[in-house]
Amino acid sequence: MTIEEVQNQIIEEFEIFEDWMDKYEYIIELGNNLEPYDDKNKTTSNLIQGCQSRVWLNAEMKDGKIIFSADSDAIITKGIIALLIRVVNNRTPEEVMNADFSFIEKIGLRENLSPTRANGLVSMIKNMKAYGLAFYSKEK
Amino acid sequence: MINIQKIKQDFPILSQKIYGKELVYLDNGATTQKPIQVIEKLKSFYSEINSNIHRGVHYLSNKSTEEYENARKTVKEFINAKSTKEIIFTKGTTEAINLVAFSFGETFINEGDEILVSQTEHHSNIVPWQMMCKRKGAKLVVIPAKANGELDLEKYKLLLNSRTKLVAVAHVSNSLGIINSVKEIIDEAHKVGAKVLIDGAQAIQHLKIDVQNLNCDFYTFSGHKIYAETGIGVLFGKEETLNQLSPYQGGGDMIKTVSFEKTEYADLPFKFEAGTANYVGAVSIAEAIKYLNNIGLQEIENHEKELIDYATEKLLEIEGLKIIGTSKHKTSAISFVLEGIHHYDAGLILDKLGIAVRTGTHCAEPTMKHFGITGTIRASFAIYNTKEDIDKLVLGINKVKLMFG
Numbered sequence: 001m002t003i004e005e006v007q008n009q010i011i012e013e014f015e016i017f018e019d020w021m022d023k024y025e026y027i028i029e030l031g032n033n034l035e036p037y038d039d040k041n042k043t044t045s046n047l048i049q050g051c052q053s054r055v056w057l058n059a060e061m062k063d064g065k066i067i068f069s070a071d072s073d074a075i076i077t078k079g080i081i082a083l084l085i086r087v088v089n090n091r092t093p094e095e096v097m098n099a100d101f102s103f104i105e106k107i108g109l110r111e112n113l114s115p116t117r118a119n120g121l122v123s124m125i126k127n128m129k130a131y132g133l134a135f136y137s138k139e140k
Numbered sequence: 141m142i143n144i145q146k147i148k149q150d151f152p153i154l155s156q157k158i159y160g161k162e163l164v165y166l167d168n169g170a171t172t173q174k175p176i177q178v179i180e181k182l183k184s185f186y187s188e189i190n191s192n193i194h195r196g197v198h199y200l201s202n203k204s205t206e207e208y209e210n211a212r213k214t215v216k217e218f219i220n221a222k223s224t225k226e227i228i229f230t231k232g233t234t235e236a237i238n239l240v241a242f243s244f245g246e247t248f249i250n251e252g253d254e255i256l257v258s259q260t261e262h263h264s265n266i267v268p269w270q271m272m273c274k275r276k277g278a279k280l281v282v283i284p285a286k287a288n289g290e291l292d293l294e295k296y297k298l299l300l301n302s303r304t305k306l307v308a309v310a311h312v313s314n315s316l317g318i319i320n321s322v323k324e325i326i327d328e329a330h331k332v333g334a335k336v337l338i339d340g341a342q343a344i345q346h347l348k349i350d351v352q353n354l355n356c357d358f359y360t361f362s363g364h365k366i367y368a369e370t371g372i373g374v375l376f377g378k379e380e381t382l383n384q385l386s387p388y389q390g391g392g393d394m395i396k397t398v399s400f401e402k403t404e405y406a407d408l409p410f411k412f413e414a415g416t417a418n419y420v421g422a423v424s425i426a427e428a429i430k431y432l433n434n435i436g437l438q439e440i441e442n443h444e445k446e447l448i449d450y451a452t453e454k455l456l457e458i459e460g461l462k463i464i465g466t467s468k469h470k471t472s473a474i475s476f477v478l479e480g481i482h483h484y485d486a487g488l489i490l491d492k493l494g495i496a497v498r499t500g501t502h503c504a505e506p507t508m509k510h511f512g513i514t515g516t517i518r519a520s521f522a523i524y525n526t527k528e529d530i531d532k533l534v535l536g537i538n539k540v541k542l543m544f545g
Contacts, residue, residue, distance in 0.1 A: 020159065020492050028485075028543060052484040052500045052515065073514065074482035075544060 003095060006087050007103035014107040023108070027079030034082045037071035048120040048127065053077045055120035059131040065090045066135060068128065072120070080109060080121060088128055093139060096132030101125055142439045148524045150175040150431075161494030164529045164536075169314055169342060169473050169520030170498050171364045174428075178368060181427040185420055193419045194393055194410075208419040211426035212409070215374055218429045219359065220350040225379050225408035229422050232373035233341040234264040236360035237308070239375060239412060240337055241268035243385040249305055251277035256299060256307040256334075259285040259510050262314045263503045265339045269308060283309070285510055289316045289465030297328055304334040311343035311359075315502035315518065316465030317448070317473030319347070326356050335381065341365055345522065346444055346471045348437045351376050363421055367522075368428035372421025375412070382408055389414040432523075440523050444472045447521045451530045458537055464516050473520040475502070478537070481544045483515045489543055490517075493536045 001009070017023040041058040048055040053074035060067050068089050072078045087103070088096050104110060148154055151173045156163055165173065185207070191200035193208045212224045221227055230236040249255075255269045259282055266280075273280045281304075283296045291309070300307075307329040312319050326336045337358035340349060344361040351359050358381075363372035377385075387394055387405055391414035396404040405411045432440065451474055455461055460479035478486055487499035500515045501508045508515060519533055 024489065024492070025543065052487070053482060054514070074484040076485045076488055 003087055003091070003099050007101075007106075010083060010086070010103050011106050020108075024076065027083075027109075028075050029079070030082040031072075031075040031078035031080075034071070034078050034085075035069060037069050041069065042071070048123045053120060055081065055124050057124055057127055059128070059135075061093075061135055064092060066093060066096055066131060068131075070124065077121060080104070081124070084121075084125065084128070088132075093132045093134075093136035097129055097136055099129065099132070142435055142443060142523075144443065144524065144526050147435065148526070150177065151524050152176060152179070154524060158494040158496075159492055164495040164532045166519040166521065166525065166529060166533060167496045167498050168345075168522035168525070169317075169365075169502075169518060171370070172345060172367045172522050173524070174367055174369075175431050177431050178424050178427045182369070182420065182424055185423055190420070192416055204419060207423050207426075208417065211419075211422040214426040214429050215422075218349075218433075219344075219374075219376055220352050221376055222352065223379055226351075226376055226382065228375040228377065228382070228409045228412040229417050230360075230373045230375050230412075231371055231418070232362040232364070233339060233360045234268075234362075234373075236358075236373050236375035237264055237337065237339065238268045239388040240358050240360075240377070240385075241272040243388050243412075244306060244335070245272035245276050245278075246386045247384055249276040249278050252303060253278040253305045254281050254301070254303045255279070256281050256283055256296075256304060256309075256329075258283040258291050258309050258320070260289060260291070260313040260316060260318070260320075260504065260507045261308070261310055262339065262341070263505070264341075265308050265310060265337075266506070269306075278305070279303075282506075283307075285507075288467045289313065289318045289507075289511075290467045290469070291320055291325070293321060293324060293328075296325065300328060300332045300334065302332060304329070304332050306335045306337065308337040308339065310339040310341070311349075312340075312346065312471055312473075313465070313504070313507070314342045314473070315504040315507045315516065316467075316475050317342070317470045317518075317520070318465050318467045319343070319469040319471055321469075322356070323354060326354060330355070342473070343471070345432075347441060357381050363425045363428070366425070366428055367431060369418075369421045369424040372418045372425055374425070379408060382412070387411050387414070391415045393417065435523065441471075443523060444521055447525055447527070447530065448472055448474065450527050451519065451521070451533075454530055454534050455537075458534065458541075460541065461537065464511050464513065472522070473518055475516040475518045477513060477516055478541065481540060483517045485544060486517050486537070486540045489540045490533075490536045493532075493539060495533055495536045497533070 046056045055072045057070045070081045153173045191204040193205040212227045215227050216224045284292045286292050329336045335357040338356045340361040345366040359376040364370040394414040464475040483499040498518045
């Protein structure tokens with residue numbers, strides 16, 4: 001599936017939720033089920049310090065694809081991380097570099113992406129794309 | 141007895157629904173809502189009076205100037221300053237502190253001098269002093285806090301010495317709501333000849349302030365936290381001290397004469413008000429003060445005391461909730477954490493229930509560090525809050541616990 005197809009799939013999944021409560025319960029569930037993050041990767045250089053929640057992001061190259069792993073101290077942030085990873089994980093640097101994350105807005109979670117450094121998610125997206133660019137430049 | 145329901149009706153914003161739920165506004169420490177009296181005053185000022193102050197000879201300019209200077213008088217009386225020369229209008233508390241940090245630093249601070257701030261300050265009462273210390277080669281010294289969030293006055297006394305030039309402390313800590321013993325802090329500092337700045341941003345709207353009785357050298361507060369506009373604040377400074385300080389910014393209104401060779405500065409308070417002042421903001425402060433005086437400051441203090449006592453009692457009934465800053469001397473703000481639940485998660489869910497609280501570090505990272513936490517949930521109250529608001533907060537927290545349990 002392309003990045004766009006995965007995003008459309010997520011948007012469809014969220015359409016069934018009738019109220020915010022169900023939606024957030026689902027995000028909490030995603031957060032709780034996020035792939036465990038290796039503690040050795042909880043380094044300062046992987047830390048995105050928000051003034052509300054903290055996010056750790058790690059990226060490695062494997063067979064030409066970027067493998068992302070991430071964690072946060074807040075569950076809702078973790079749930080959104082799970083969605084972001086689902087969209088860009090295991091993809092080529094070029095795909096990651098050019099990814100857009102418009103689904104966040106379409107599933108009504110834009111408030112979680114305020115331009116302030118509140119929860120670290122905006123910086124996380126920026127860093128994911130920066131990893132894409134860095135690995136892409138390295139390949140060239 | 142004050143009629144809170146009637147007071148609430150003075151605040152149009154409070155009658156709205158958020159996500160279909162009645163708004164419960166408990167983020168007053170961040171900013172207070174505005175009563176219709178202040179909103180109407182702004183409307184009539186712009187519709188009938190507006191003109192630049194201190195400049196024109198024409199009718200409107202005179203009227204505008206008169207309103208601005210009357211606002212200064214109202215503030216002077218509200219905090220019982222000796223003279224209107226001691227009331228400087230600024231952009232807010234932050235600018236007021238920066239003004240003192242700069243001007244006091246330029247005039248009085250030399251290498252090796254010491255500035256004292258407390259462990260529980262807002263960043264606005266830390267960073268300007270850090271910048272000043274860096275500029276002047278001075279040292280920033282921290283007054284430690286105790287486990288309950290109160291400042292350790294015994295240790296404070298040991299820190300004071302002949303090198304101490306200024307002590308900067310909040311009247312009420314923004315993240316914990318604790319009322320610091322500022323009177324004692326001021327008296328002790330004066331014994332070694334140090335000046336004292338009190339950051340009153342979280343006190344002015346809750347406690348009766350008397351700067352002569354406190355005997356502080358500087359007192360600062362913001363308009364938007366006392367039911368007035370944003371972008372306006374007040375610096376009180378003792379006349380003799382302010383007279384000694386060099387100006388903060390240069391520009392119009394702060395000068396007597398200007399030539400390329402030499403500029404003579406204006407007298408107080410204008411010396412510190414460069415450029416066109418936020419005169420409309422000043423007028424809004426005066427209107428807000430008038431509003432509060434009509435209700436009665438003692439009545440407000442009583443009501444808010446009742447609210448914080450009730451909130452403390454109800455919150456402590458919640459299992460897994462821990463109050464941060466357990467001092468008994470508090471006003472209008474409670475910070476707490478929930479066991480196993482991140483404050484950001486809690487804040488998001490409370491928001492969806494129509495409850496506005498503040499979560500995070502509250503611009504007080506050293507305070508959070510003191511308690512070994514990354515943030516809290518803070519509920520902060522104002523005159524229009526009711527026990528019912530607190531009941532809704534408690535219900536909300538229980539809902540949060542269910543969702544993350």
